[in-house]
Amino acid sequence: MHGGTHFLRLYAAELQESLANLPWNAINDVVHALVTAWKEQRRVYVMGNGGSAATALHMAADLSKNTAVAELPRLRVVSFNDNMALFSALANDTTYAEVFREQVVTYVEAGDVVIAISASGNSPNVLNAVTAARELGATTIGLSGYYGGKLANMVHIPVVVNNHSIEQVEDLHMMIEHMVTASVRQAVHQAVKRAA
Numbered sequence: 230m231h232g233g234t235h236f237l238r239l240y241a242a243e244l245q246e247s248l249a250n251l252p253w254n255a256i257n258d259v260v261h262a263l264v265t266a267w268k269e270q271r272r273v274y275v276m277g278n279g280g281s282a283a284t285a286l287h288m289a290a291d292l293s294k295n296t297a298v299a300e301l302p303r304l305r306v307v308s309f310n311d312n313m314a315l316f317s318a319l320a321n322d323t324t325y326a327e328v329f330r331e332q333v334v335t336y337v338e339a340g341d342v343v344i345a346i347s348a349s350g351n352s353p354n355v356l357n358a359v360t361a362a363r364e365l366g367a368t369t370i371g372l373s374g375y376y377g378g379k380l381a382n383m384v385h386i387p388v389v390v391n392n393h394s395i396e397q398v399e400d401l402h403m404m405i406e407h408m409v410t411a412s413v414r415q416a417v418h419q420a421v422k423r424a425a
Contacts, residue, residue: 240397247392247401255388256405259344260412262368262386263292266342267304267417274337276309276329276358277346280399281372284346284406285310291410296417304413307336309358329358339366347371348398350378350389359383372405374398 266273273292275285289308296304309332310316319328329345337343343362347355350373359380362369371377371384374392381387390401 240394243392243394244397244400247390247397248404250391251401251405252388252390255386256408257412258386259370259388259409260416262342262370263304263409263413264416264420266340266368267296267302267413268420269340270302270305271340271342272336272338273304273306273342273344274309274333274362275306275344275346276332276355278352278354280395281346281348281352281402282308282310284372284399284402285344287403288344288346288406288410291406292413295410296414298417298421301417301421304417309333326353326357329354330361333358333361333365333367337362337365337367341365341367342370343367344370344372345380345384346373346402347378347380348374348395348402350375350380352380356380356383372402374401 275289277285285308289306292304292306309329316328319331345355345359356379359369369384370386371380372388373380374390377387377389381389388405390398392398
């Protein structure tokens with residue numbers, strides 16, 4: 230039983246190492262893109278599969294709620310994982326590879342921000358959506374792990390967590406989501422103070 234703690238400590242040590250080596254400039258670029266979207270009243274869309282779907286939902290909730298300032302326009306953030314009726318209809322009637330692309334074509338406009346989350350960076354439905362988002366003139370952001378996968382080379386802002394454990398990549402994506410939300414909130418409050 231005692232030997233199990235070694236694995237747990239190793240997991241935590243690897244996580245700490247990856248956390249210390251996150252791509253800080255890219256994460257800062259994500260914050261800037263979202264603050265710009267807030268200022269210009271653009272919409273933000275987030276997507277992912279599995280654990281990344283949960284992160285997408287969490288990110289949409291945090292960015293929508295935690296950056297809000299009373300009596301000011303709000304950052305409008307939606308996860309393409311939210312509408313299970315639409316999601317499952319698209320998967321059933323087209324293919325699973327099209328579930329996000331079809332929503333991009335329906336909702337995304339030039340100047341919007343599209344955030345794609347894929348630990349491998351190779352999820353076909355995510356990649357198809359990013360291609361469509363770029364064609365529509367959206368700013369694209371990709372959160373991936375390992376070596377970035379195809380996603381890292383397709384987006385305007387690649388955020389690659391250099392780690393080879395799926396669980397740790399997902400852990401760090403959630404931490405990045407929280408860092409980004411806190412940074413956007415701080416920027417919004419600073420903008421409000423300057424305008425006062």
